[in-house]
Amino acid sequence: MGAAIVVTSGKGGVGKTTTSANLGTALALMGKKVCMVDTDIGLRNLDVVMGLENRIIYDLVDVVEGRCRLNQALVKDKRFDELYILPAAQTKDKNDVSPEQIRKLVEDLKPDFDYVIIDCPAGIEQGFQNAVAGADEAIVVTTPENAAVRDADRIIGLLEKKGISSPKLIINRIRPNMLKNGDMLEIDDICQVLAIDLLGIVPDDENVIKGANHGEPTVINPASKAAIAYRNIARRILGETVPLMQLEEKSGMFGRFKKFLGMG
Amino acid sequence: MNGKSAVTIKGVKDGLVFLLDDQCDFVSLLDELQAKLDKHEQQLAGPIVHVTVKLGSRQLSEDEKERIRSAIRRQGNFLVQSIESDAEADQAAGRKNALHTIACIVRSGQTLEFDGDLLLLGDVNPGGIVRCTGDIYILGALRGVAHAGYPNRPDAIIAASRMTPTQLRIADVISRPPEEWTSSEPWMEFAYLRDGVMALDKLTHLHHHRKEVLHFKGV
Numbered sequence: 001m002g003a004a005i006v007v008t009s010g011k012g013g014v015g016k017t018t019t020s021a022n023l024g025t026a027l028a029l030m031g032k033k034v035c036m037v038d039t040d041i042g043l044r045n046l047d048v049v050m051g052l053e054n055r056i057i058y059d060l061v062d063v064v065e066g067r068c069r070l071n072q073a074l075v076k077d078k079r080f081d082e083l084y085i086l087p088a089a090q091t092k093d094k095n096d097v098s099p100e101q102i103r104k105l106v107e108d109l110k111p112d113f114d115y116v117i118i119d120c121p122a123g124i125e126q127g128f129q130n131a132v133a134g135a136d137e138a139i140v141v142t143t144p145e146n147a148a149v150r151d152a153d154r155i156i157g158l159l160e161k162k163g164i165s166s167p168k169l170i171i172n173r174i175r176p177n178m179l180k181n182g183d184m185l186e187i188d189d190i191c192q193v194l195a196i197d198l199l200g201i202v203p204d205d206e207n208v209i210k211g212a213n214h215g216e217p218t219v220i221n222p223a224s225k226a227a228i229a230y231r232n233i234a235r236r237i238l239g240e241t242v243p244l245m246q247l248e249e250k251s252g253m254f255g256r257f258k259k260f261l262g263m264g
Numbered sequence: 265m266n267g268k269s270a271v272t273i274k275g276v277k278d279g280l281v282f283l284l285d286d287q288c289d290f291v292s293l294l295d296e297l298q299a300k301l302d303k304h305e306q307q308l309a310g311p312i313v314h315v316t317v318k319l320g321s322r323q324l325s326e327d328e329k330e331r332i333r334s335a336i337r338r339q340g341n342f343l344v345q346s347i348e349s350d351a352e353a354d355q356a357a358g359r360k361n362a363l364h365t366i367a368c369i370v371r372s373g374q375t376l377e378f379d380g381d382l383l384l385l386g387d388v389n390p391g392g393i394v395r396c397t398g399d400i401y402i403l404g405a406l407r408g409v410a411h412a413g414y415p416n417r418p419d420a421i422i423a424a425s426r427m428t429p430t431q432l433r434i435a436d437v438i439s440r441p442p443e444e445w446t447s448s449e450p451w452m453e454f455a456y457l458r459d460g461v462m463a464l465d466k467l468t469h470l471h472h473h474r475k476e477v478l479h480f481k482g483v
Contacts, residue, residue: 150372153389157371193389193407195369 002033004106004116005237006135008159010151012122014143015172018208018218019230020119021049023139025217026234028083032114035074036085039102039131040121044088050077051215052085061089064101070108079220084113094126099133106134115237124158132159138167139199144174144185153194168199170233175204176247200233202226203247270296273304279314279345282336286320290328294335301339315342319349370394370408390430399423409433412455421474423454423467432462 007020017040024036038046041061047053058073063086070086077083086109089096109116120131132138138159142152152169159167171187178184191198205226211218219230225245232242270285270293284293315336324332324347333344362380370376372391376384381398388394392408399421400412406424411433413420418435431440432455439462452467465473 150391154372154391157374160371192405193387195387 002110002113002115003137004110004118004135005137005139006118006120006132006164007139007141008120008128008131008155009122009141009148010124010155011142011148014141014148015202015208016122016141017045017049017119018212019139019141019170019172019202020117021046021212021217022219022226022230023234023237024083024085024115024117025050025077025080026219026230027115027117027237028077028080029219029231030234030238031082032238033082033112034084034115034117035109035113036083036117036119037106037109038085038088038119039127040119041088041097041127041130042090042093043121044090046085046119047075047087048215049212050085050217052077052087053215056087059087059089060105061092061096063105064097070105094121094130097130099129102130103134124154128155128158132162132164135164138164139170140167140194140196141170141172142190142194143172144179144187144190146185149185149190149193156194156196167196169194169196170199171201173204174201174247179247198244199236200229201245201247202229202233203245269300271300273300276316279316280342282315282317284317284319284322284332286322290322290324294331297332297335301335310341312341312343314345316345317347319347321350323349369404372408388429396420418457418460419474421454421456421470423452423470425452427453427455427464434462437462 007016007023009016020036024034027034036046037060038044039060040046047056052075055075058068060073062068063070063073074084074086077085106116106118118131118135121127140152140155140159142148156167169191171190174187175184179186187201203225205218205224207221207224208218208226211221218224219227221227222231229245232245235242270288272283274281274283284297317332317336329347332347336342336344363383364378364380365383365385366376367385369386370384370388370392372389375393375395376382377395379397382394382396382400384394384400384402384404387404388402388406388408388410390407393411394400394408395411395414397414397417398412400410400423402410402424404424405426406422406429408429409431410422410429412422413435416435418437420434422432422434429441431438434455434457437457437460449466453464454467454470455462455464456473457463
């Protein structure tokens with residue numbers, strides 16, 4: 001029986017879909033069987049980021065409404081044998097499915113996979129309610145901006161109400177030089193306000209955008225900093241103890257990565 | 265009746281006070297009240313007189329209060345201002361002094377509301393609101409909005425380990441940092457109203473403002 005993890009943030013554009021895609025891929029890279037579920041009905045992106053858009057035949061709404069079996073709708077990744085995505089429908093909207101239906105769908109997926117990663121839409125309305133319905137755990141993504149931290153705080157409150165009491169935090173798109181100059185919210189300050197466990201920090205990296213445009217999750221190419229950050233996070237999800245990435249010293253970080261390879 | 269009247273009428277500066285016995289049963293009390301009003305009908309005629317009814321420790325339903333009101337109202341020029349019961353006053357006072365202890369983080373979009381004082385073990389984040397009829401004590405960081413003395417107790421205070429609120433409100437006074445005051449002090453502080461204006465002081469100075477908070481500390 002696998003674990004269902006919802007990736008959520010409240011605010012849009014902080015990197016939920018990117019995080020979902022990269023974490024899913026990283027977990028697959030480590031030999032886990034993973035299914036990513038896109039619940040952003042009407043604005044699906046996960047398939048695009050994964051480069052699987054042209055392989056979609058059925059979608060989540062088709063499954064829910066009984067037009068196909070769950071297995072028929074799963075799209076197998078082109079790089080990994082044990083990585084699948086369940087795409088969202090693009091023609092419907094969030095109100096066309098209910099939290100109960102998503103819960104059932106996730107329950108059906110869990111026995112077949114080690115991890116079910118649920119990509120949540122922005123906002124706190126129906127789409128959010130749907131996405132969290134089947135989740136056992138949650139990852140809250142934020143960026144070092146006040147607006148994103150406020151929304152993350154709101155989301156943590158709502159998750160607690162839904163019974164997901166200890167969500168984990170990912171701080172995305174950190175710019176080390178801005179951090180150094182004090183122009184960006186400190187990681188410690190964000191953690192102090194949100195008061196939940198920090199799962200990882202991800203530096204802002206052009207490779208992420210480049211990869212997303214090519215349908216290639218960054219995490220596959222270990223040359224980028226963001227890729228290492230996502231791999232570290234995946235390791236922590238698997239229960240390993242991995243120290244936080246040092247953002248400034250390039251050599252130090254690289255040295256540690258070599259050490260990881262040695263360990264792995 | 266054991267000779268002593270169940271209804272005593274007293275004149276005060278701004279009208280009359282009806283002291284009603286709280287031992288006899290309600291029906292005989294009402295009869296006695298009627299009788300007394302009828303007896304003094306002539307003397308009591310004249311301009312509008314404000315009447316306060318004191319029930320002692322007796323507690324009455326709204327229905328019963330209405331019967332007292334209508335009995336007195338029959339006397340054209342009497343206006344019942346209030347019907348007061350000691351028991352209810354006690355209850356109200358008891359509620360006002362109640363201290364609620366809560367351990368949680370009040371996050372954005374959440375509101376914590378209490379009748380009485382609040383001791384919060386945790387933070388109030390930006391976008392979160394705590395509102396109390398009495399004082400608010402926060403063992404943690406206050407980053408959101410705290411409203412003490414809601415809606416009309418200007419003597420209420422707000423104390424926090426870290427005082428960095430988005431807004432402070434006491435009774436009907438609303439103030440926001442840093443235009444109106446700033447706090448970057450390393451010690452714990454509390455906010456209070458000084459001549460209707462929000463002010464901050466060291467928590468160690470609280471006893472200058474609030475004598476009743478002090479308890480006997482031994483010798």
